[in-house]
Amino acid sequence: MACCVAVLIKENLIYLRRSAEELKFLFLIHASIDILDDKVNQLTKPTSDRDARDFYLGLLYPVEEYKIYGYVSSTRVKFILIFEHSTSISLKDQDIKLLFQRLHQAYIDCISNPFYEPNTQLKSKRFEQVVTSLMVQNDPLTSAIVSSQASSVPSTSAIVPTAI
Amino acid sequence: MVDETLFDYLHMSIVEHYNNENENDVETASAYLSQIGYRVGYSLGERLSKENARYRDELDTVKYLCKELWICLFKRQVDNLRTNHQGVYVIHDGRFRLLQQTLTTMNKPIDSNNRLHTLYIAYSNGLLRGILTNMGYPCRVTAEIVDFGVRFQIEVNPVVGQK
Numbered sequence: 001m002a003c004c005v006a007v008l009i010k011e012n013l014i015y016l017r018r019s020a021e022e023l024k025f026l027f028l029i030h031a032s033i034d035i036l037d038d039k040v041n042q043l044t045k046p047t048s049d050r051d052a053r054d055f056y057l058g059l060l061y062p063v064e065e066y067k068i069y070g071y072v073s074s075t076r077v078k079f080i081l082i083f084e085h086s087t088s089i090s091l092k093d094q095d096i097k098l099l100f101q102r103l104h105q106a107y108i109d110c111i112s113n114p115f116y117e118p119n120t121q122l123k124s125k126r127f128e129q130v131v132t133s134l135m136v137q138n139d140p141l142t143s144a145i146v147s148s149q150a151s152s153v154p155s156t157s158a159i160v161p162t163a164i
Numbered sequence: 165m166v167d168e169t170l171f172d173y174l175h176m177s178i179v180e181h182y183n184n185e186n187e188n189d190v191e192t193a194s195a196y197l198s199q200i201g202y203r204v205g206y207s208l209g210e211r212l213s214k215e216n217a218r219y220r221d222e223l224d225t226v227k228y229l230c231k232e233l234w235i236c237l238f239k240r241q242v243d244n245l246r247t248n249h250q251g252v253y254v255i256h257d258g259r260f261r262l263l264q265q266t267l268t269t270m271n272k273p274i275d276s277n278n279r280l281h282t283l284y285i286a287y288s289n290g291l292l293r294g295i296l297t298n299m300g301y302p303c304r305v306t307a308e309i310v311d312f313g314v315r316f317q318i319e320v321n322p323v324v325g326q327k
Contacts, residue, residue: 108207
């Protein structure tokens with residue numbers, strides 16, 4: 001039930017899906033890169049405690065209406081999920097961890113494609129399907145995206161005119 | 165273990181293919197094979213490191229490569245790992261799996277002066293380079309054949325940043 005999903009490699013955004021065409025999401029993502037890097041640096045210090053699932057970085061920062069969660073893989077690929085407050089009250093840490101693991105697995109499958117060039121945009125249908133299942137289900141914008149899955153363009157600018 | 169033999173055959177045929185295409189130009193053929201290995205290593209590193217969590221520094225990553233990844237890739241453990249703590253690591257594997265097929269037919273240690281034999285380890289060079297680069301340590305890998313085994317030398321480039 002996220003409203004935004006982003007995947008970054010080394011500060012380059014290689015995948016972005018938003019439920020609404022707002023620049024705010026881009027701003028939030030850029031701001032949270034700093035916090036992600038902070039947490040990653042903390043984890044690499046030998047003195048800090050490490051638990052088995054070090055990838056999940058938890059709630060990065062609570063902005064007024066949104067909650068941002070981060071996840072980093074061993075290969076420094078960053079995944080960011082942004083949730084609205086209203087839809088995510090019932091979500092626990094454990095649920096979000098599972099969501100990230102699904103996303104990570106879909107990402108691995110996507111880059112294992114030998115025709116995929118590293119550091120380019122992710123354009124895999126299966127990856128899109130997994131992301132759609134993570135995004136808001138009831139939102140009319142996203143259900144329009146679901147019905148037009150034929151195109152692989154992640155942005156929703158073509159859908160906006162049909163929304164109320 | 166059918167998949168092992170399949171991969172051995174595939175590896176042997178691509179070595180032969182690039183050798184024939186480049187008319188004994190060992191350098192070009194090695195470069196091609198190394199690039200193939202790099203791409204494979206890039207994706208493999210991503211996939212295999214998902215299970216083993218924990219952020220590592222350089223030495224830890226190389227140790228992880230030697231212990232766990234070597235078993236996944238070559239079905240045995242590394243015999244020897246040495247380092248000078250300044251970014252150079254030497255990995256010695258006594259009976260390198262991808263060379264086994266050539267050994268059974270020739271029945272003698274591989275002549276390290278014969279440059280054609282180095283084509284057999286070009287792919288693995290690239291593989292290691294791809295895995296380490298994806299984990300954040302751009303490096304250069306060279307290898308030489310020593311008496312039925314292979315010695316890989318990894319130089320992690322300290323100048324290039326991690327992120």
